[in-house]
C-alpha cells in the first residue's frame with residue numbers, strides 16, 4: 427500500500443513538474459535582471475533567452491514593398507474619389523493600396539474594402555473605416571512624435587495582417603446586479619483581462635483612455651487636505667490602469683517608476699514621460715477617430731453597450747516596450763506621414 431501511494435506521489439510530482447515546464451507563461455531560466463534605473467532602486471526588467479526568442483518571432487516585419495516616386499501623374503487626376511491621399515502621385519497611391527492589403531486584409535485582398543466592379547464606390551463600411559484610419563495614421567506620425575518619435579506607426583503596428591487587431595476593447599459596466607436599494611458594485615470585484623485578474627475595476631480603460639479621469643491619487647500631505655483626496659475607487663482605477671499599461675508593454679512597474687514613490691517624477695525613468703504623452707494620444711485616437719466610427723460599423727462590430735471598438739496601449743505595443751521592437755516601418759512610408767531616416 428505504501429509503495430502504491432509513494433508511486434502515486436512520484437507520478438503526481440512528475441506530472442506537475444512537466445506541466446510547470448510546458449504551460450505557457452512559464453519561462454525557462456536563466457532569467458537575467460537588466461538594470462533600467464539608478465543603482466540600488468530595484469529598477470530592473472527581467473529577461474530570458476527563451477522569452478526573447480518568442481518576442482522576436484512575434485515581431486518580425488512583413489516583406490518590404492518597393493518605394494514609389496512622388497512625382498508623375500497625381501492620384502487625384504487618375505482616380506475619381508480620393509479624399510485623404512490627395513497629395514500622392516498615382517504610383518505612391520497604388521503602393522499604399524498594395525501595402526494596406528498586405529497589412530490589413532492579406533487573405534481577403536482588395537475586395538475587403540472595395541466593390542471591385544467600381545473602386546471609386548464607397549459602399550463597403552471597411553473602406554469608410556480605412557479612409558479614417560489613413561487620416562489617423564498620418565496624424566499619429568505627424569503630431570504625436572512626443573510619443574512615437576521618428577519611429578512612427580503604420581497600419582501593421584496594430585493590424586499585423588488581420589482586419590481586426592488582436593487588442594481592442596469596449597466599454598464594460600460589469601455584470602448584471604440587483605437594482606433598488608441593493609449595493610452597486612460599480613464594476614469592482616470582477617477579475618478580467620483589463621484589470622490583470624484582480625478585483626479592481628473591470629474597466630479602467632473608459633475612464634482613462636477615453637475620458638480624462640484623474641490618474642494622480644497619491645496623497646502629498648498627511649491629512650486629506652488640498653488636492654490629495656482621491657477615493658478608494660479612483661485609486662483602484664489608477665492601479666488597474668497601471669496593470670494594463672504594464673501588461674501591454676510587457677514590463678513591470680519599475681520600468682517607469684521608482685516604487686518608493688510612485689508619484690515622484692524626479693525619481694521616475696524617462697519612459698514614464700513617454701507614457702504620459704501616450705495617454706494623451708490614446709484619448710485622442712479613441713475620442714476623435716475610433717469612437718466616432720460607430721455610425722459606420724455594422725452592428726456585429728459594436729460592443730455590448732453599442733460603442734465602437736477602441737484601441738489601448740496593447741493595440742500597438744503587443745507586449746513589448748517599443749512596438750515591433752522599435753523597428754520603424756513608417757520611415758519607408760512617407761505616404762503615411764512617416765519620417766525617413768536622416
Ligand code: HEC
Pocket residue numbers: 504505506507508509510511512523524526527530531535536537538539540545546552553554556557558
Ligand atoms: C483596407 C482597405 C483597402 C484595401 C484592402 C484596398 N483599398 Fe483601395 N482604397 C481604400 C480607401 C480608403 C480608398 C480611398 C482613399 C482616399 O480617399 O484617399 C481607396 C481608393 C482606391 C482607388 C481609387 C478609386 C477612385 O477612383 O477613387 C483605387 C484605384 C484603389 N483603391 C485600388 C485598390 C487596389 C487595386 C487594392 C488591392 C491591391 C486596394 N485598393 C485595396 C481602401 C482599401
Ligand code: HEC
Pocket residue numbers: 526530539552553555556559560561563579580581582583584585589590591594711716727735736737741742
Ligand atoms: C492605433 C491602432 C490602429 C492603426 C494604426 C490602424 N488601425 Fe485600423 N483598426 C484599429 C481598431 C482598434 C479597429 C477596430 C476593429 C474592429 O473593426 O472591430 C480598426 C479597424 C479597421 C478596419 C475595419 C475592420 C473590420 O472588419 O471591422 C479597417 C479596414 C482598418 N482598420 C484599416 C486600417 C488601415 C488601412 C490602417 C492604416 C492606414 C489602419 N487601419 C491603422 C486600430 C488601428
Ligand code: HEC
Pocket residue numbers: 641642643644645664665668669671672675677678679680681682683688689690697698699701702705
Ligand atoms: C510605461 C510606464 C508606466 C508603468 C509601467 C507603470 N506606470 Fe504608473 N504611472 C505612469 C504615468 C505616466 C503616470 C502619471 C499619469 C498622470 O499623471 O497623468 C503614472 C501614475 C501612477 C500612480 C499615481 C501617482 C500619483 O501621482 O498619485 C501610481 C500609484 C502608479 N502609477 C502605480 C503604478 C504601478 C503599481 C505600476 C505597476 C503595476 C505602474 N504604475 C506601472 C506610467 C507607468
Ligand code: HEC
Pocket residue numbers: 566573574575576577578579583671675697698700701702704705708737738739740741742743747748749752
Ligand atoms: C499608435 C501606436 C501606439 C500606442 C497606441 C501606444 N504607443 Fe507607446 N510607443 C509607440 C511607438 C511607435 C513607440 C516607440 C518610439 C521610439 O522608437 O522611441 C512607443 C514607445 C513607448 C514607450 C517608450 C519605451 C522605451 O523603451 O523607451 C513607452 C513607455 C510607451 N510607448 C508607453 C505607452 C503607453 C503607456 C501607452 C498607452 C497609454 C502607449 N504607449 C500606446 C506606439 C504606441
